[in-house]
Amino acid sequence: MISANLSAAFYLISGILFILALRGLSSPDTSRQGNYFGIAGMAIAIVVTFLSVGNFSSSLAYIIIFLVIGGAIGAFIAFKIPMTAMPELVAGFHSLVGLAAVFVAIAAFLNPEAFNLGTFGNIKLASLVEMSIGAAVGAITFSGSIIAFLKLRGLMSGAPITFSGQHLLNLILGIAIFILIFYLCKTQSESMYWSVIAISFLVGVLLIIPIGGADMPVVISMLNSYSGWAAAGIGFTLENTALIITGALVGSSGAILSYIMCKAMNRSFVSVILGGFGADNSSDNKKDKKDHKPVKSGNAEDAAFLMKNASSVIIVPGYGMAVAQAQHALREMVDKLKKNDIKVTYAIHPVAGRMPGHMNVLLAEANVPYDEVFELEDINNDFANSDVAFVIGANDVTNPVAKTDPKSPIFGMPVLDVEKCKSVLFVKRSLSPGYAGIDNELFYKDNTLMLFADAKKMTEDIVKNLD
């Protein structure tokens, strides 16, 4: 058994290691080292906890067994999961953090002696507040992440679910949680505690159901942030520095990512939370417009010809590419182009994919060197000097309407200036609108050649034609 002061020092060290873990992600070269720091920090925290409790009864054996079971499940998932499913995985993992926070808070409430928080029915006031906030945020994270998981996995429709009085109901429930916590502090009543948790589960569900599929990158980042605040809340209860530091880091990390995603979609955080975006109410009046505009369509041969004669090509991948599993075929196509001394780069919009940075990972998986992949602001000026833009699986993020039509729902959203290229190849199954439910003007430009096909098949056909 080690002293409380010594263990606090070790918790501080693991907190610092976690900071270094995030710091490592500032560049791919240092990122792996960062991950090892993270693992080391976690190992220290776990070992120190065993040593500081110092109760090596038969419980210890069970803990090891449970650790191994959980670890094996986690490792199995980590190795099996396809990279396209990362958003679901992260949402699922967030739900586990949330639920773990709830359970730790319940354990602390039922057995406060173990945590030095007083006795059952007579818990220190501050601890009681901290553990109820930790439990409430954890419960919201859990049920919210489950809904996000179901939506991302396609087990539940991505369409927003709204009903009248929804926001009022959320507000009332939110206030109810605070009132219950207040009475919990006064009475130490167990039923109050359970009610706080139950209502929080409900709030989590209600918060996420109105948010549409297009806003999922924001939702995941937001839940990431919540899981951090939940951990911090528990950290205050347990008076544990490692948890407080980690909670703050994760909380601010998720908040920043939400902010970046909102900015990339030109949406305010509030409007995302209120939800309802992506409901296709505007598609009808656009339909007639579609009819009298001619669209040029081509085949793989045309596309191969255009690209062979280009000197620079910019690839614009989107989530559709990942759905069609076209990234490996795409890489093959790019290799062929490079052999012909054609300069190829990739342009990635921040919301390409279903979570922040998702597209980068998918390209990395297909062995695309990360120094050929550029973010929107770094590459947008290059479109004007490039011969061909190859848009595969992206849609709304290339729509010039965002720059020209103030009435458009996506007006003001930063978009890739694809139309400035000499010619645009647009791989798409049909002319149907994207997530935002609006028509893409790019389809009807004179320099656009539509390639109507499945992304993977089309890319493979182009590869054949490049020989």
Place this chain on the structure above:
Amino acid sequence: MEIDPFIFRLSIFILSIFIGYYVVWSVTPSLHTPLMSVTNAISSVIIVGAIIAALAGSSENVFSTSSVFGFIAIILAAINIFGGFLVTQRMLQMYKKKKKDKK
């Protein structure tokens, strides 16, 4: 007057938010997905609370009501810790492979 230890913890918390703010802004956008998976893994340090709760059971009664919650939380957090770090590692390996290809 003595300062409540809560204030110290609050100070750590607030300073950590600032550290988090600056550190996360310096993360390159191409690594935002690994960032999410690794933050997910480290937030499972909540396992320390679960371990304390689970160890609180006596030798005769390993599974009291409160320690059972601890045990379940250990499984949940362990899934996250191993899953989170390993999947991050897997992603980061992919960023490495490409460098080798180029040389």
